[in-house]
Amino acid sequence: xxxxxxxxxxxxxxxxxxxxxxxxxxxxxxxxxxxxxxxxxxxxxxxxxxxxxxxxxxxxxxxxxxxxxxxxxxxxxxxxxxxxxxxxxxxxxxxxxxxxxxxxxxxxxxxxxxxxxxxxxxxxxxxxxxxxxxxxxxxxxxxxxxxxxxxxxxxxxxxxxxxxxxxxxxxxxxxxxxxxxxxxxxxxxxxxxxxxxxxxxxxxxxxxxxxxxxxxxxxxxxxxxxxxxxxxxxxxxxxxxxxxxxxxxxxxxxxxxxxxxxxxxxxxxxxxxxxxxxxxxxxxxxxxxxxxxxxxxxxxxxxxxxxxxxxxxxxxxxxxxxxxxxxxxxxxxxxxxxxxxxxxxxxxxxxxxxxxxxxxxxxxxxxxxxxxxxxxxxxxxxxxxxxxxxxxxxxxxxxxxxxxxxxxxxxxxxxxxxxxxxxxxxxxxxxxxxxxxxxxxxxxxxxxxxxxxxxxxxxxxxxxxxxxxxxxxxxxxxxxxxxxxxxxxxxxxxx
Amino acid sequence: xxxxxxxxxxxxxxxxxxxxxxxxxxxxxxxxxxxxxxxxxxxxxxxxxxxxxxxxxxxxxxxxxxxxxxxxxxxxxxxxxxxxxxxxxxxxxxxxxxxxxxxxxxxxxxxxxxxxxxxxxxxxxxxxxxxxxxxxxxxxxxxxxxxxxxxxxxxxxxxxxxxxxxxxxxxxxxxxxxxxxxxxxxxxxxxxxxxxxxxxxxxxxxxxxxxxxxxxxxxxxxxxxxxxxxxxxxxxxxxxxxxxxxxxxxxxxxxxxxxxxxxxxxxxxxxxxxxxxxxxxxxxxxxxxxxxxxxxxxxxxxxxxxxxxxxxxxxxxxxxxxxxxxxxxxxxxxxxxxxxxxxxxxxxxxxxxxxxxxxxxxxxxxxxxxxxxxxxxxxxxxxxxxxxxxxxxxxxxxxxxxxxxxxxxxxxxxxxxxxxxxxxxxxxxxxxxxxxxxxxxxxxxxxxxxxxxxxxxxxxxxxxxxxxxxxxxxxxxxxxxxxxxx
Numbered sequence: 001x002x003x004x005x006x007x008x009x010x011x012x013x014x015x016x017x018x019x020x021x022x023x024x025x026x027x028x029x030x031x032x033x034x035x036x037x038x039x040x041x042x043x044x045x046x047x048x049x050x051x052x053x054x055x056x057x058x059x060x061x062x063x064x065x066x067x068x069x070x071x072x073x074x075x076x077x078x079x080x081x082x083x084x085x086x087x088x089x090x091x092x093x094x095x096x097x098x099x100x101x102x103x104x105x106x107x108x109x110x111x112x113x114x115x116x117x118x119x120x121x122x123x124x125x126x127x128x129x130x131x132x133x134x135x136x137x138x139x140x141x142x143x144x145x146x147x148x149x150x151x152x153x154x155x156x157x158x159x160x161x162x163x164x165x166x167x168x169x170x171x172x173x174x175x176x177x178x179x180x181x182x183x184x185x186x187x188x189x190x191x192x193x194x195x196x197x198x199x200x201x202x203x204x205x206x207x208x209x210x211x212x213x214x215x216x217x218x219x220x221x222x223x224x225x226x227x228x229x230x231x232x233x234x235x236x237x238x239x240x241x242x243x244x245x246x247x248x249x250x251x252x253x254x255x256x257x258x259x260x261x262x263x264x265x266x267x268x269x270x271x272x273x274x275x276x277x278x279x280x281x282x283x284x285x286x287x288x289x290x291x292x293x294x295x296x297x298x299x300x301x302x303x304x305x306x307x308x309x310x311x312x313x314x315x316x317x318x319x320x321x322x323x324x325x326x327x328x329x330x331x332x333x334x335x336x337x338x339x340x341x342x343x344x345x346x347x348x349x350x351x352x353x354x355x356x357x358x359x360x361x362x363x364x365x366x367x368x369x370x371x372x373x374x375x376x377x378x379x380x381x382x383x384x385x386x387x388x389x390x391x392x393x394x395x396x397x398x399x400x401x402x403x404x405x406x407x408x409x410x411x412x413x414x415x416x417x418x419x420x421x422x423x424x425x426x427x428x429x430x431x432x433x434x435x436x437x438x439x440x441x442x443x444x445x446x447x448x449x450x451x452x453x454x455x456x457x458x459x460x461x462x463x464x465x466x467x468x469x470x471x472x473x474x475x476x477x478x479x480x481x482x483x484x485x486x487x488x489x490x491x492x493x494x495x
Numbered sequence: 496x497x498x499x500x501x502x503x504x505x506x507x508x509x510x511x512x513x514x515x516x517x518x519x520x521x522x523x524x525x526x527x528x529x530x531x532x533x534x535x536x537x538x539x540x541x542x543x544x545x546x547x548x549x550x551x552x553x554x555x556x557x558x559x560x561x562x563x564x565x566x567x568x569x570x571x572x573x574x575x576x577x578x579x580x581x582x583x584x585x586x587x588x589x590x591x592x593x594x595x596x597x598x599x600x601x602x603x604x605x606x607x608x609x610x611x612x613x614x615x616x617x618x619x620x621x622x623x624x625x626x627x628x629x630x631x632x633x634x635x636x637x638x639x640x641x642x643x644x645x646x647x648x649x650x651x652x653x654x655x656x657x658x659x660x661x662x663x664x665x666x667x668x669x670x671x672x673x674x675x676x677x678x679x680x681x682x683x684x685x686x687x688x689x690x691x692x693x694x695x696x697x698x699x700x701x702x703x704x705x706x707x708x709x710x711x712x713x714x715x716x717x718x719x720x721x722x723x724x725x726x727x728x729x730x731x732x733x734x735x736x737x738x739x740x741x742x743x744x745x746x747x748x749x750x751x752x753x754x755x756x757x758x759x760x761x762x763x764x765x766x767x768x769x770x771x772x773x774x775x776x777x778x779x780x781x782x783x784x785x786x787x788x789x790x791x792x793x794x795x796x797x798x799x800x801x802x803x804x805x806x807x808x809x810x811x812x813x814x815x816x817x818x819x820x821x822x823x824x825x826x827x828x829x830x831x832x833x834x835x836x837x838x839x840x841x842x843x844x845x846x847x848x849x850x851x852x853x854x855x856x857x858x859x860x861x862x863x864x865x866x867x868x869x870x871x872x873x874x875x876x877x878x879x880x881x882x883x884x885x886x887x888x889x890x891x892x893x894x895x896x897x898x899x900x901x902x903x904x905x906x907x908x909x910x911x912x913x914x915x916x917x918x919x920x921x922x923x924x925x926x927x928x929x930x931x932x933x934x935x936x937x938x939x940x941x942x943x944x945x946x947x948x949x950x951x952x953x954x955x956x957x958x959x960x961x962x963x964x965x966x967x968x969x970x971x972x973x974x975x976x977x978x979x980x981x
Binding site: 429433475476 | 633637644655662678
């Protein structure tokens with residue numbers, strides 16, 4: 001039965017499709033392949049989520065090799081939720097990509113772009129679905145390598161530098177991760193997540209330094225991929241330099257997957273007690289999260305390039321997600337997890353709108369977008385609504401995230417953290433307000449004066465995301481409910 | 496028709512209007528007709544609801560539960576009914592006035608102006624009818640966002656700056672203070688529903704109650720409690736009908752309404768007066784009330800003077816709520832109505848003076864009364880209403896506030912209210928005195944030179960409201976008194 005092999009298909013399909021794209025090397029064919037593959041992804045992911053909600057954890061033995069010897073794909077509510085996020089973004093981004101990629105990437109490289117996109121997607125899905133520490137590393141590398149190429153395809157020559165910077169830092173991160181995995185393997189003799197967790201139970205962690213070292217290495221390694229402050233330096237350049245489609249895709253997905261992997265290690269493998277009770281990981285994380293929230297939001301205020309501004313905003317948003325982890329209660333963790341989804345919607349919508357400006361007005365600089373609200377009102381309206389969502393105005397997904405986070409902070413007895421969250425929301429009003437003012441209260445000039453609305457293939461995905469921002473802000477049962485279950489699964493661990 | 500469905504109808508009408516207005520972009524007459532029809536539709540729906548509420552019904556409607564504990568739900572109680580009635584009545588008048596003003600001054604971007612106006616009214620209706628704090632907060636933020644383009648309407652640097660201050664202070668206070676207050680309330684009380692008698696009693700200590708009250712009082716920035724009043728005078732850059740919206744129809748009224756509603760339905764006046772957590776707010780609003788009056792005294796710009804007058808009058812309402820006695824709460828509710836009628840008249844007059852003669856300063860008004868007799872007569876009536884002189888509505892709210900202060904044992908507050916009345920006279924009557932008693936300075940020869948008919952008609956009508964409110968205040972008092980029975 002094909003239904004039994006859905007976990008494998010989720011990863012293998014884009015992987016094979018990427019290879020085919022590279023071999024045919026025809027941009028139109030490659031696009032159709034990427035489009036169809038991307039459309040298939042949410043079907044599989046949603047089917048998996050339904051199955052998990054229905055029957056509990058799915059364990060899939062890759063190639064029939066039973067775990068813990070073989071590679072296990074293990075799906076519970078937490079990663080099924082992340083799979084849905086990833087695949088939905090992928091399905092929305094491909095219709096959008098056609099025009100934007102055609103305009104921003106040289107013809108002879110477009111097939112490669114789609115190939116790299118599919119590889120990246122496959123890698124991210126793989127990290128999410130796998131239940132094996134080393135397999136996660138392999139997928140981490142697949143997605144990272146593809147990401148370096150995607151970034152380097154940016155039209156600006158600075159994109160090359162950004163890609164190289166990310167290559168160096170990403171490689172350091174991956175090395176840290178694999179060193180950590182190596183230490184774990186030495187101590188437990190296994191690479192299977194569930195198996196490592198079980199054997200760590202038997203060890204006296206306090207006296208086994210290698211396990212603690214592994215925790216440190218893995219936290220830093222994944223932290224780099226998460227762009228956890230102060231390991232975020234690669235992110236703004238990468239997002240600003242990459243082609244619009246790649247930026248939107250990475251902003252909505254890549255860091256989310258890394259956060260998921262971090263959660264998996266903290267909760268499932270090392271366990272709540274080791275990480276949060278016996279060692280001050282939460283306290284460190286809390287400080288870094290708050291620092292990221294403030295640094296990201298403050299620096300965003302001073303950016304002229306909208307993509308860079310939104311990239312800094314992402315650093316802040318990752319801070320919120322990590323804050324949800326660091327407050328170590330169920331409500332806050334729900335907030336963090338639901339923000340994975342909500343932020344993907346919000347940032348996706350914002351970067352989609354910015355991609356529209358890049359294509360039609362030829363610029364993403366705030367100073368050159370004067371009057372764009374009058375020449376491209378539909379796109380700008382999408383930007384404003386997504387922006388309100390980012391601020392966390394009630395009736396949008398941003399509010400749902402913040403509600404859980406602030407509530408979690410109060411429940412944890414750290415009400416002042418709640419205030420800090422909301423003060424940074426205010427900073428979001430400032431940096432988004434600048435764009436709105438320029439767009440609506442100045443007369444159109446330059447490229448912005450001649451701009452017209454982008455084609456429907458770009459507007460429709462943008463507005464689907466914006467609509468989702470509002471629909472899931474008014475009825476959060478599905479998203480927050482699933483996040484709540486995922487939080488329960490994580491806190492209870494694999495046992 | 497089902498009464499509960501009327502709530503939804505009242506909420507949908509303004510938003511439908513907002514959706515329809517852009518379709519008539521090229522045809523101003525059709526566009527203005529849509530605005531007027533929408534406003535009338537809302538008014539009629541609200542009046543139907545008012546009839547039911549007067550008869551003792553308490554319609555409610557639950558839309559959806561966003562996440563556990565956060566519900567979008569509506570429930571009508573007397574205070575909200577009163578606010579909705581005020582807002583919907585004044586929207587019609589303001590729309591008529593807007594047509595005269597916007598056309599008379601050839602303002603740009605009129606279509607978007609009417610759209611945002613309609614959305615703002617929809618938000619105000621939502622605030623009035625909200626059944627819990629979350630729903631109120633939702634519409635409160637919609638109101639902040641939808642009025643931002645109205646304040647920035649002129650599009651010049653000053654307007655942009657004013658709008659920036661406006662948005663940052665209102666959204667800022669609401670996010671950083673109001674929202675934490677809501678979360679805190681939820682954490683301690685486990686619910687956000689507006690419940691007669693409050694939901695906090697027994698859940699929170701007296702000191703914490705004081706802090707929570709502070710978060711609400713300052714977080715609800717629209718109430719312009721000093722020192723968070725700064726946005727209100729800054730927002731004076733907006734076109735006059737927008738000022739009327741801000742000062743009389745929706746925005747600041749939504750603020751003081753929210754404060755009153757929170758004190759009455761979240762804290763509960765009995766609980767609040769027992770803990771004494773309200774004392775600081777009584778003192779602060781008394782100081783604010785006098786300070787704002789003193790500032791108004793020194794403003795030569797007519798609209799700025801009126802703006803500080805509003806800050807002072809809002810402090811009356813907050814004071815009434817903070818006194819936490821039954822008479823004072825009725826006084827607060829009454830003052831929302833009375834000040835709305837008086838202040839909208841004054842602003843309409845200020846706008847009419849600007850439209851007809853481009854004069855903005857009090858010192859320029861010498862002798863203008865003979866040129867604009869209707870406008871200045873209406874100004875006189877509005878001023879007397881705000882001051883609180885019979886036979887105008889304003890007298891009743893001051894009466895109740897003073898009686899409420901006695902009831903609550905705050906005798907000095909009565910003195911504060913009296914001094915403030917004198918100050919009101921000192922800053923509101925000079926424009927009238929100059930207009931009628933001083934000789935004109937700009938070579939005026941005689942003859943009428945009034946603003947467009949739509950504007951003069953509107954301001955005459957609101958002046959009549961001031962008068963009518965004196966005679967029909969008991970109906971409002973009776974409605975509000977039903978709040979106290981639980």
